[in-house]
Amino acid sequence: MNILRFFPTYRSLLVIRVMAIKDIRSSLTERAFMITSVIIPINFLLLFLLFALTGGQAPTAIVLEDKGPYAQQFLSAMEHSHSFIIQQTTSVDAQNLMKKGQVVAIVTVPDNFDSLLRQGNQVQLRVVLNNLNVDFTNDIRRAVPLAITSFYANAFPNQVVIRAHEVDSYSHDTGYVQYLVVSLMVVSVMLGGLLQAGSNAAREYEKGTIKELMLAPASIWAIQIGKILGALLLNSLSVVVMIIVIVFLIGVWPEHWDELFAFVLLLMITFVALGALIGTLIRRRQAVIPLSIGLSTPVFFISGAFGPAVWGDQVTAAITQLQPVYYGIANFQHAFHNFTTTSTSPAIDGFILAGFAALIVVISALALSYSRGRGDVH
Amino acid sequence: MKQKENTNPAIELNGLTKRFGDFIAVDGLSLTVRSGEIFGLLGPNGSGKTTIINMINGLSKPTSGEATVLGHNIIHDTRVVYAALGSVPQETALYEELNAWTNLSIHATLYGVHRSGRDRKITDMLNLVQLYERRYSRVSTFSGGMKRRLALARALLHDPLLLYLDEPTLGVDVQSRRAIWNYILDLKKKEGKTVLLTTNYLEEANALCDRIAIIDHGKLVALDTPINLKRRYGDTVMEIETASSVSAQLSAQLRTLPGVSEVIQKDKILKVTMSGDELSVTGQLITIVTQEINIKKISQREPNLEEIFLSLTGSGLRD
Numbered sequence: 202m203n204i205l206r207f208f209p210t211y212r213s214l215l216v217i218r219v220m221a222i223k224d225i226r227s228s229l230t231e232r233a234f235m236i237t238s239v240i241i242p243i244n245f246l247l248l249f250l251l252f253a254l255t256g257g258q259a260p261t262a263i264v265l266e267d268k269g270p271y272a273q274q275f276l277s278a279m280e281h282s283h284s285f286i287i288q289q290t291t292s293v294d295a296q297n298l299m300k301k302g303q304v305v306a307i308v309t310v311p312d313n314f315d316s317l318l319r320q321g322n323q324v325q326l327r328v329v330l331n332n333l334n335v336d337f338t339n340d341i342r343r344a345v346p347l348a349i350t351s352f353y354a355n356a357f358p359n360q361v362v363i364r365a366h367e368v369d370s371y372s373h374d375t376g377y378v379q380y381l382v383v384s385l386m387v388v389s390v391m392l393g394g395l396l397q398a399g400s401n402a403a404r405e406y407e408k409g410t411i412k413e414l415m416l417a418p419a420s421i422w423a424i425q426i427g428k429i430l431g432a433l434l435l436n437s438l439s440v441v442v443m444i445i446v447i448v449f450l451i452g453v454w455p456e457h458w459d460e461l462f463a464f465v466l467l468l469m470i471t472f473v474a475l476g477a478l479i480g481t482l483i484r485r486r487q488a489v490i491p492l493s494i495g496l497s498t499p500v501f502f503i504s505g506a507f508g509p510a511v512w513g514d515q516v517t518a519a520i521t522q523l524q525p526v527y528y529g530i531a532n533f534q535h536a537f538h539n540f541t542t543t544s545t546s547p548a549i550d551g552f553i554l555a556g557f558a559a560l561i562v563v564i565s566a567l568a569l570s571y572s573r574g575r576g577d578v579h
Numbered sequence: 580m581k582q583k584e585n586t587n588p589a590i591e592l593n594g595l596t597k598r599f600g601d602f603i604a605v606d607g608l609s610l611t612v613r614s615g616e617i618f619g620l621l622g623p624n625g626s627g628k629t630t631i632i633n634m635i636n637g638l639s640k641p642t643s644g645e646a647t648v649l650g651h652n653i654i655h656d657t658r659v660v661y662a663a664l665g666s667v668p669q670e671t672a673l674y675e676e677l678n679a680w681t682n683l684s685i686h687a688t689l690y691g692v693h694r695s696g697r698d699r700k701i702t703d704m705l706n707l708v709q710l711y712e713r714r715y716s717r718v719s720t721f722s723g724g725m726k727r728r729l730a731l732a733r734a735l736l737h738d739p740l741l742l743y744l745d746e747p748t749l750g751v752d753v754q755s756r757r758a759i760w761n762y763i764l765d766l767k768k769k770e771g772k773t774v775l776l777t778t779n780y781l782e783e784a785n786a787l788c789d790r791i792a793i794i795d796h797g798k799l800v801a802l803d804t805p806i807n808l809k810r811r812y813g814d815t816v817m818e819i820e821t822a823s824s825v826s827a828q829l830s831a832q833l834r835t836l837p838g839v840s841e842v843i844q845k846d847k848i849l850k851v852t853m854s855g856d857e858l859s860v861t862g863q864l865i866t867i868v869t870q871e872i873n874i875k876k877i878s879q880r881e882p883n884l885e886e887i888f889l890s891l892t893g894s895g896l897r898d
Contacts, residue, residue, distance in 0.1 A: 212691055219688040223674065223681075230676040230717075409670040416636055417689035418661035424689075573638065 213423035220427025221434065224401045228435055234400050234486065239439040241494070242393035246385045246443055250451070253381050259340045261285040262295035262304045269315030271356055278352035279308070284344030299329065305337045306330050308345065318356070375538050379453050383537045384506035386443055387468065387529040392497040393439045394472030395479060398432035399489035402480025415573050425477060425566040432473045440465060453537055460536035464551065468529045471558040478565040481572065500526045509542035525557040587650030589614045589741050589773035590635060594644035597630050597797075604630040606797040607644065614649075614740075617767050617774040619788035621781070621888065627797035628777050629745075635775075636664060636743065649740055662690065665739030669746045671730040675719040679710055679729055682718060683736055690737035704732035708762065724755025731762060742766060744776040748783060756783075763787055781884035791884075795892040805884065812887045813840045813852035816880055817861065821847050822873040829871050836863055841890075847875075852882060 228235050263279065265272050280287050288304065295307040309327040311317075317324045328345055332338040354361040405411040414424050444465075447453050455461045480489055503517050504510060504526040511518050521527045527543075528550045534540040535547040543550055590612035597605040605627045612618040622628045633639035634646050637653045637660065646653050648660045674682050683701045686692075692700060705711040708728035718726060727747060734742055747763065748756040764787065766772040778784050784791050785805045793801040793808075801808060830844045833851060838860040841852040849868070853860050861879075868874060 215688050219685055223685050227674060227676050408675070409668065410672045410674055412668050413672040413686070415638060416661055416664065416666050418658040418691065419689045
């Protein structure tokens with residue numbers, strides 16, 4: 202195999218340019234597909250974000266029948282436990298909120314709370330629990346005793362002899378949403394790339410224009426790379442919108458902008474090339490859309506979206522290391538939060554991601570080249 | 580990009596075979612298309628025409644045999660062949676969401692038309708097919724005939740030596756059809772291009788082609804000029820409309836006349852195919868018929884390709 206044939210000549214550069222421009226123009230005339238390709242990835246980002254925001258903490262009503270300093274201290278302990286969305290209310294209103302399904306639990310601090318504590322007596326905290334949703338139920342079951350411990354450690358420091366001495370790996374905490382939104386961006390870039398490039402490639406077959414490309418005395422590599430470049434530029438529209446949402450609306454500021462741009466580019470190349478491959482093989486836009494969504498969702502869940510993948514079970518962790526989203530999430534977490542979520546360094550993860558990008562571009566061009574001699578282009 | 584003159588046959592097929600599993604789509608086909616001729620490939624749907632074309636243009640690899648285009652093996656010299664080949668596929672393969680100029684401009688880049696003369700070439704081609712005024716209109720707004728003309732302009736843009744036209748006037752109105760025929764005839768007459776066309780319209784093959792190959796079940800059934808093919812079938816077809824139905828006895832008697840190759844009787848119409856000295860046969864034929872029955876109308880014409888095709892393949896073209 203002559204390696205020189207992979208290097209673009211001037212004519213191939215012109216072909217790459219014209220294919221990219223052609224695909225951009227064609228996409229811009231088909232507004233429905235264009236909007237779909239931009240909206241769906243952003244929608245994906247916002248959907249999971251809302252899920253995280255609504256599902257992170259349990260809405261809880263607290264009824265303070267005692268207004269003493271210990272009762273106030275206990276309320277403060279609950280508020281700082283990061284487990285509740287606290288609503289301080291009366292007993293009657295709390296019951297109503299529970300009936301309407303607006304709170305998961307009612308915690309009642311009895312009117313003799315302070316006096317019983319001063320006398321060293323046991324206090325019964327009444328916790329009414331809506332145990333319909335086991336996830337929230339368990340949150341309450343875990344968080345109330347933790348809040349009590351925390352209260353006790355502050356209110357009676359001499360009586361609590363065991364204390365956790367926390368040493369943080371990072372200079373600041375990162376919220377669940379702030380962590381999750383970075384993973385969501387990776388999978389949104391994936392979805393956008395698959396949709397855009399997949400649609401562009403499939404359109405050639407649907408409309409029969411692939412024949413014009415197949416019969417041209419131009420490098421099939423240049424044609425496919427041009428198509429990838431066109432989809433990449435179109436895909437960057439939704440990526441820019443996503444970065445604006447994440448940085449300016451959600452307020453997650455990247456620690457390393459240079460890494461962010463480099464890894465965004467690598468990730469876009471990977472998934473745009475994968476989209477071009479899928480579109481070349483499937484040849485129908487209506488099939489590309491559900492397949493892209495169907496592929497992105499499970500990959501998102503197994504790739505360490507909610508926490509480092511290596512914290513999960515070993516089998517899933519091993520499988521997920523075979524695909525690029527895992528390295529994308531690792532690279533993005535480093536770019537945004539300076540986190541290291543894999544056993545390898547960010548540079549190695551970047552090289553692996555670049556390897557995936559190159560490999561998928563090559564496979565995608567080979568797939569187009571293969572269809573030239575297969576005899577099923579009509 | 581001016582191609583060098585090529586003295587090789589335009590296309591040579593040698594034992595070309597294509598199998599799809601057990602199904603043989605093309606069965607040991609051998610034929611030669613000469614440089615500078617308009618060559619027609621005729622056959623009913625499913626006869627193997629598209630498979631043959633796909634092997635000629637390299638979109639399908641033959642199971643066995645060889646296809647050379649302008650002396651180049653299509654498998655080994657694909658890009659050289661593509662540069663010399665202009666193609667008008669049946670579905671035109673135009674980017675309908677883009678305008679006419681952009682379509683030609685994309686083609687020019689793909690085919691390496693030099694940038695310095697590109698705009699002039701595009702202008703010339705659009706003028707040739709009378710679409711220059713509509714150069715900035717989206718192709719989706721064009722009629723079927725205009726799209727065909729634009730596809731023809733695109734195929735000619737890189738000055739190919741060999742032009743392949745798949746059903747060039749399918750779905751085109753009569754006026755546009757005539758215009759396209761004139762372009763094709765001019766390509767041969769004025770520019771010496773070789774044209775390979777497939778068509779289901781026998782009238783079209785008759786009007787355009789120097790030679791015709793009839794394909795059925797992947798095999799070459801006949802290859803000759805339209806005139807020779809007609810001659811092979813018979814020189815003259817006489818249609819006699821009678822006052823009442825003709826007896827089977829009379830039909831049988833007519834078949835025994837010298838030079839009569841076929842007698843077809845349908846209600847009150849008698850169709851007699853003749854060859855050789857038609858004048859003497861015609862006289863005898865009319866005498867015999869008038870002895871039995873009154874003749875209302877007599878017409879004499881050349882056999883058409885439909886009749887030839889039917890006699891060769893046993894089926895109509897649009898089966």
